[in-house]
Amino acid sequence: MPSRAQIHTTIPTLPTGPALVIAIIGGTSGIGSYVGEALASIYRNSEFKLCVYIVGRNASRAEALLTDVRSRSPGSEWRYIPARNLALMSNFDTVEEEEEEEEEEEEEEEDEEDEEDEEDRG
Secondary structure (H helix, E strand, O other): OOOHHHHHHHHHHOOOOOOEEEEEEOOOOHHHHHHHHHHHHHOOOOOOOEEEEEEEOOHHHHHHHHHHHHHHOOOOEEEEEEOOOOOOHHHHHHHHHHHHHHHHHHHHHHHHHHHHHHHHHO
């Protein structure tokens, strides 16, 4: 397992460009929550934004983490996806499906906003 120092020094070297999409499995505690906090701090003033999915079992810890990271990294998207037992592949597939649904809904909303903007201009 990487140390906190290794994580902190590696994150700034991640690719830049469009929003970086990240899923943190086990993100509600331990090293997972630290990775979320580190990402939020590093990308705080960056022109590049994140789309982060916190996957875990504890909703109350997830909400506390989301409140913290959203305040640290405004403009980035932070979402919680509940997971029961990721040791079972069927549960992992469910998490993946939920993540894909979130992405599709977001794309549809952006398309609708673009259409409204075009109508307002035309």
